[in-house]
Amino acid sequence: MKESRTIKDVVDNQLCTGCGLCVSESDGIRSMKWNEDGFLVPDIINVINDNSIKVCPFNPAPDEDVRDEDRLSKLFLSDSDKKDFKIGRYIGTYVGFSEQHRTSSSSGGIATYIFEQLLKNNHAQHLFIVKEVNGTYEYQLFSDFRQINKISKTRYLPVTLEKLFEIIDKLDGKIGVSGVACFIKAIRLKQHYYPELKEKIAFLVGIICGGLKSKLYTDFLVQNVGIKGDYSNQEYRIKDFYGSASGYGFGAYDAQEVLHTMKMSKVGDMWGTGLFKSNACDFCDDVTTELADISLGDAWINPYRKDGRGASIIITRSLLADELIKSGMKNGELKANLLAKEEVIRSQAASFRHRQQASKFRIDQNIRNKELTPYKRSRFFQNIPVEYKIVQKERRVVRALSIELWKKTKSLQEYNQKMDVFKRRLKKKTLIYSKIQKIRRVLKIKTL
Numbered sequence: 355m356k357e358s359r360t361i362k363d364v365v366d367n368q369l370c371t372g373c374g375l376c377v378s379e380s381d382g383i384r385s386m387k388w389n390e391d392g393f394l395v396p397d398i399i400n401v402i403n404d405n406s407i408k409v410c411p412f413n414p415a416p417d418e419d420v421r422d423e424d425r426l427s428k429l430f431l432s433d434s435d436k437k438d439f440k441i442g443r444y445i446g447t448y449v450g451f452s453e454q455h456r457t458s459s460s461s462g463g464i465a466t467y468i469f470e471q472l473l474k475n476n477h478a479q480h481l482f483i484v485k486e487v488n489g490t491y492e493y494q495l496f497s498d499f500r501q502i503n504k505i506s507k508t509r510y511l512p513v514t515l516e517k518l519f520e521i522i523d524k525l526d527g528k529i530g531v532s533g534v535a536c537f538i539k540a541i542r543l544k545q546h547y548y549p550e551l552k553e554k555i556a557f558l559v560g561i562i563c564g565g566l567k568s569k570l571y572t573d574f575l576v577q578n579v580g581i582k583g584d585y586s587n588q589e590y591r592i593k594d595f596y597g598s599a600s601g602y603g604f605g606a607y608d609a610q611e612v613l614h615t616m617k618m619s620k621v622g623d624m625w626g627t628g629l630f631k632s633n634a635c636d637f638c639d640d641v642t643t644e645l646a647d648i649s650l651g652d653a654w655i656n657p658y659r660k661d662g663r664g665a666s667i668i669i670t671r672s673l674l675a676d677e678l679i680k681s682g683m684k685n686g687e688l689k690a691n692l693l694a695k696e697e698v699i700r701s702q703a704a705s706f707r708h709r710q711q712a713s714k715f716r717i718d719q720n721i722r723n724k725e726l727t728p729y730k731r732s733r734f735f736q737n738i739p740v741e742y743k744i745v746q747k748e749r750r751v752v753r754a755l756s757i758e759l760w761k762k763t764k765s766l767q768e769y770n771q772k773m774d775v776f777k778r779r780l781k782k783k784t785l786i787y788s789k790i791q792k793i794r795r796v797l798k799i800k801t802l
């Protein structure tokens with residue numbers, strides 16, 4: 355018999371990414387609140403017969419028929435005629451950008467373009483997307499395609515779908531939603547248990563995600579641009595049109611509304627190292643938002659990454675999604691072309707290695723430490739070489755420490771002083787791992 359768990363177990367074990375779907379199951383008893391680690395989590399009040407775990411994307415004991423992305427994609431994406439071990443079900447894989455939205459978007463502006471088309475062509479009458487409100491960013495309802503540029507750009511700040519199901523109940527018409535993998539999975543679970551929502555939530559735009567960052571990450575970046583006190587309207591992806599795609603910058607406004615900016619290269623690798631990342635993200639093996647109608651990410655491959663104006667990798671998984679991309683290509687609104695799925699995979703190679711290939715190692719660690727683990731797809735389980743195990747161990751230490759130390763110091767100088775030694779240690783171990791992998795390649799021994 356499977357052991358039943360509650361949302362409290364998920365939150366207590368740092369396995370919550372703040373989607374807020376459990377709030378929609380709580381009859382108004384719960385709400386989302388900021389925790390001291392800088393994440394949004396449900397305010398846990400023990401509810402008798404609480405079954406809200408059924409819509410939690412990190413449920414350790416899900417119902418068999420919806421236990422993972424493979425089962426869910428079979429239920430929801432039956433139009434997908436192809437299947438790949440790493441990216442899941444799909445119809446087409448592309449690369450490109452929107453002529454109109456590229457420069458004001460994070461990557462190729464495809465998310466903004468798709469949302470515009472959904473509204474213009476009446477596939478949906480409303481969007482639930484992340485947009486500025488009072489100087490910060492939150493999910494909110496949006497319906498005016500003439501102002502579509504206001505919804506562009508990805509925000510590396512915790513957000514929550516908490517209000518979506520409150521709104522839906524009172525809303526006429528269909529809705530399109532953007533979300534990272536765990537949020538999209540939560541919506542699919544909700545649609546499964548409440549089938550009337552399948553029509554109502556008509557389209558899901560998946561934002562390919564390398565890990566959710568704590569709000570402390572933004573506080574850290576803000577101090578790096580030289581702001582000491584309050585800040586607002588932070589920009590996470592300021593493009594360098596004449597440089598490379600990865601040469602983007604960060605900026606924020608201080609209390610006097612002066613904009614401070616910096617290149618992200620000033621703070622070093624913030625993604626591969628897992629700094630300020632949610633612990634739960636180490637237990638997500640869905641690299642390309644496998645349950646969305648369309649999945650969008652950065653084209654981190656040549657020649658696209660050389661172009662600072664940005665380009666998107668695109669995976670279509672429903673007929674409507676594929677039709678929107680193809681018609682955009684035909685009428686010239688999109689400059690895009692087919693891209694071999696192997697190239698799409700290559701553009702997210704590091705994420706596949708960490709999230710899928712090393713998932714067994716982290717789960718084994720959890721089991722040894724008697725820590726709760728979400729249900730995960732065993733088809734990804736594999737043994738990894740010792741040099742990568744060492745990197746994995748160190749990443750988990752650095753991730754947790756980055757949050758603990760910022761909480762304690764809240765000062766950039768002190769934080770950097772204390773964190774530096776751990777960052778250097780991780781860098782060294784990563785370098786050794788890369789060198790051994792290179793040697794393996796030369797000797798034609800299996801690599802990751």
Ligand SMILES: Cc1cc2nc3c(=O)[nH]c(=O)nc-3n(C[C@H](O)[C@H](O)[C@H](O)COP(=O)(O)OP(=O)(O)OC[C@H]3O[C@@H](n4cnc5c(N)ncnc54)[C@H](O)[C@@H]3O)c2cc1C
Pocket residue numbers: 455458459460461462463464465466467469483484485505506507508509510511513532533534561562563564565566567650651652653666702705
């Ligand atoms: C936390 C996070 C991690 C990411 N990690 C990776 C990665 O590892 N690899 C990769 O290739 N790409 C990653 N991305 C995606 C990348 O930043 C771009 O968002 C994506 O390529 C879409 O670009 P676009 O130009 O088409 O989007 P745009 O046209 O700029 O539109 C972005 C859309 O996303 C919505 N949005 C903004 N912030 C959020 C949010 N936090 N959650 C949900 N929706 C949001 C906006 O409302 C808008 O509709 C990440 C994004 C996020 C939020």
